[in-house]
Amino acid sequence: MKLNPAMWRKALQIIPHVSKEEWQALDILSRWLIATRAAVLIMTFLSAVLAGIFAFRAGLFDFWAWLLVALGLVLAHATNNLLNDYTDFVRGVDKDNYYRAQYGPQPLVHGLLTKRGLLTYAAVTGAAALLTGLALVLMKGPMVLLLLAAGAFFVLFYTWPLKYIALGEIAVLVVWGPLMIGGGYYTITGAWDWNVVLASLPYALGVTGVIFGKHIDKFEMDKERRIHTLPVVLGEKLSRGIVVGMFVLQYLLTFYLVAVGFYTPVMAGVILAFPSLYRILPLFRLPKPAEKPAGFPDVWPNYFVAAGFYHNRSFGIVFILLLIVDTVLKLVAG
Numbered sequence: 001m002k003l004n005p006a007m008w009r010k011a012l013q014i015i016p017h018v019s020k021e022e023w024q025a026l027d028i029l030s031r032w033l034i035a036t037r038a039a040v041l042i043m044t045f046l047s048a049v050l051a052g053i054f055a056f057r058a059g060l061f062d063f064w065a066w067l068l069v070a071l072g073l074v075l076a077h078a079t080n081n082l083l084n085d086y087t088d089f090v091r092g093v094d095k096d097n098y099y100r101a102q103y104g105p106q107p108l109v110h111g112l113l114t115k116r117g118l119l120t121y122a123a124v125t126g127a128a129a130l131l132t133g134l135a136l137v138l139m140k141g142p143m144v145l146l147l148l149a150a151g152a153f154f155v156l157f158y159t160w161p162l163k164y165i166a167l168g169e170i171a172v173l174v175v176w177g178p179l180m181i182g183g184g185y186y187t188i189t190g191a192w193d194w195n196v197v198l199a200s201l202p203y204a205l206g207v208t209g210v211i212f213g214k215h216i217d218k219f220e221m222d223k224e225r226r227i228h229t230l231p232v233v234l235g236e237k238l239s240r241g242i243v244v245g246m247f248v249l250q251y252l253l254t255f256y257l258v259a260v261g262f263y264t265p266v267m268a269g270v271i272l273a274f275p276s277l278y279r280i281l282p283l284f285r286l287p288k289p290a291e292k293p294a295g296f297p298d299v300w301p302n303y304f305v306a307a308g309f310y311h312n313r314s315f316g317i318v319f320i321l322l323l324i325v326d327t328v329l330k331l332v333a334g
Helices: 005-013 020-024 028-035 042-057 063-090 099-103 115-140 143-157 168-189 194-217 219-224 230-234 236-259 265-285 304-333
Strands: none
Touching: 005 028, 028 063, 028 115, 042 063, 042 168, 042 194, 042 304, 063 115, 063 143, 063 168, 115 143, 143 168, 168 194, 168 230, 194 219, 194 230, 194 236, 194 304, 219 230, 230 236, 236 265, 236 304, 265 304
């Protein structure tokens, strides 16, 4: 089957809609990228990048360990996405044009894969993630096994029951910050650093804001299906305010780490990402509109999640670039 690099690029940028006929003509990598929603895996890769930068900053960087950490985390996230679709399908959640089936192809709902086929994708992807984790255990010692077990727990149980009992958003905050960045740092360096855990939170808050926005977008649908996400428990209006609060806290935590000397003053430059937050603030003042607003990007029915992703991407890029400069300055200063 002919390789399709153009589709690889597209699937890494957006979650492309494809017909069953188009799907059948695609190569296996294109299918995997679409089925795993590869466009969102960038958030996990950036967590691995941050863990690596913090390790380099401490003079303890191990390239091969970092590479395995990055690969393992991305594969684990991809496995979770596949299991998420499988679990929601067999529980009947994705039926009747549910939110997930609107913003991109749901492999089972749209007949792209059979249940056996999807589970095969998940098994192969999960096995690859597990092998990278076990390789890191052999390289870095048994304590890494605890991090591997924690990661496996969230991969297997995020969709059910955690998401159903208002623990999904908290799980995302823990996973994308302390576990991925703090745990990744430990795996690379062999040392645990609570400052790195605290420094992981600004980025983790952005990812949590994205998933919070997604759950606000499908508030009514989740409520009908008795999926008790935090927005369903807390209410739609309060949840919109919490998302904005999390985005603001990203900046405040970074400024705090500058003030206490963990970062050089250059990290205060994260304020350069603030225009992206200012741009999306008006969206969070009102509930999601019933129909796609004129001029809104072609990502509907994603609304609050699209806004959150836009800000998280801007903040993440600025944050990482400044962190590289900060690291160079730290190393030059000795």
